[in-house]
Amino acid sequence: MQKPTLVVPIRPPSRGACARAPLPAVYGLAWAQRAGRACVICGQPLTTGAVSRGWIYGKHGAHRLDVEVWCCPKTEDP
């Protein structure tokens, strides 16, 4: 039995969208994004109020590439 494929719709960018956007693969992240210094979604430098998006897990051969990632503060109304 096959597992259903999870399809995440990609929304157009808007204020606060980074807090909801699907996380990218760890392989494409810039150094600043992996270091938690830039938004994992849009790449903007983070200052205060960064929102944790948890961890992205990845592997490259024997190397673990797990990183904790952050995104822009949530700015839109609920």
Ligand SMILES: [Zn+2]
């Ligand atoms: Zn962002």
